[in-house]
Amino acid sequence: MQGFQKQESDLLNCLEFNLGSGLVLGPVCLAPCLATLRQSRCASWRKRVLQRPTSWSALEFWPNSLPWTWKLVTARNLSRNRQLKSSFVNDWIQLGKLRIQALSTPAAILCCWLADGMRLKWSTATHLAIGLTLMSFASAVLNQVVEVELDKKMKRTANRPLPAGRVSVSTAQWVGWFTGIAGAAWLWLALNPLTAWLGIVMLGLYVFVYTPLKGVTELNTVVGAVPGALPLLVGWAAAGNGLDIFAGILFAILFLWQLPHFIAIAWIYREDYARAGMKMLPSADETGAFSARQGAYWALTLLVASLLPTVLGFANRTYFYAALTLGIGFLASVLHFGLKRTDARARVLLWASLIYLPLLLLALWLS
Structure with missing residues (x-):
């Protein structure tokens, strides 16, 4: 205890010396600290400040900044707080599958633009x-709530x-x-009932x-492709002009694209x-072999469906040739997987699907 009092006395003398040096910022920065140190008689508090440098770095002087300013920092605690905040945000990004929405939401806005006469x-x-x-x-979160026990097995x-x-x-x-009800109410009140109903x-x-x-x-994958493609219809309906055959074609394109992708x-x-029993x-x-054949059928049907916007007069020839080229490339990746069913070739197919859809939508927008 006497050793601690000596350390405290030396520290106070040091602070008082600098306060008396005539620096303008000294009293402003150091007076609150000095008063606190003088008035505190709690041994546990003093021990926590001076004897636990791993949690508290005590009083740090910064000679390269303002003269004799001090800072009581908790570096490890601050780092832990940042990690917790980052983990919290990442958890909800993962729960809401927001990375997938980074593709589906712009696609829905594109459909809204097309539906409203560009x-x-x-x-x-x-x-x-x-x-x-x-x-x-809401859909992604509630899906994981239902599947939580199955997810533990995978x-x-x-x-x-x-x-x-x-x-x-x-x-x-x-x-x-909450987010599901809020989203439906938002679409209903801000846009129109059809948009909310589709949501x-x-x-x-x-x-x-x-x-x-x-x-x-x-x-189940065929059934799941229906809600997976509905965001395009939600976007089309948001324009307030109802649904038409062009909206159906776009829905079919996204529906068909999902099947080789999920295979x-x-x-x-x-x-x-x-392992999870799915x-x-x-x-x-x-x-x-059967999965590969199914993927080829769906990819070939997708190729035909992707050409319909030009055939029916909704898009120009530039889009037609772009869709034809992309469709042949996507079909080739499916056939490549079918010839030799390995994980490596399945990953090639997966990446091909992720490249195909944004480029097709971009071509449609540019047309």
Whole structure:
């Protein structure tokens, strides 16, 4: 105790010496600290400040900045707080699958632009982005709430926020319902009832139909492709002109694109899906030959569907040749996987699908 008092006395003398040196900033910066040190008689507080440098770095002087300014910092605690905040944000980004929405929401806005005669009101686009993001966020969160026990059995999903326990199921459920209701109300009040209704159908099919079917039939991917393509119809309806055949073509393109895309994912993680008891097509197809044939059929149908905008007069020839080139390339990647069903070739197909869709939408926009 006497040693500590001596250290405290030396520190106070040092501070008083600098206060008396005539520096203008000295009293402003050091007086509160000096008063606190003089008045504090709590041994545990003093011990925490001076005897735990790993948590508290005590009084630090910065000679290269303002003269004799001091700072009581908790470097390790601040670092931990930043990590917790970062983890919290990342968990909810993962729960809401916001990276997927980075593609679906711009695609919906593109459809809104097309539906309104290639004119776009920024207020409409903003309301669409907010409402659709809320609805998609709710769908993703509630989907993971339903599948939390299955996700625990899969290596790919075991570290997600819900199975890992970083976010409670009850919290996710409340957030999911709140954002879903808020998104539907936003689309209804800010845009129109058709847009809100399509958003509700999207959420209902994804959470209450597609998700339970994963444990029932291998056709769940076909069913899940319907809500996966509905954001385009939500975007089209946001313009306020209803739905037409062009909207149906865009819906068909996105619907068909998802099937080879998810066949590739299901093949790569087929053991994980089988472990969780999910009936994905590759899980029931040990050789992968049937899955590859299905992927080829869907990719060929997609190629034909992608040409319809030009055939029916909605797009020019530039789009036609771009769609034809992209479609042939995508079909080639599916056939490449079919010739030799390996994880490496499935990943090539997966990346090809991720490149194909944005480029096709870009070509449609430029046309």
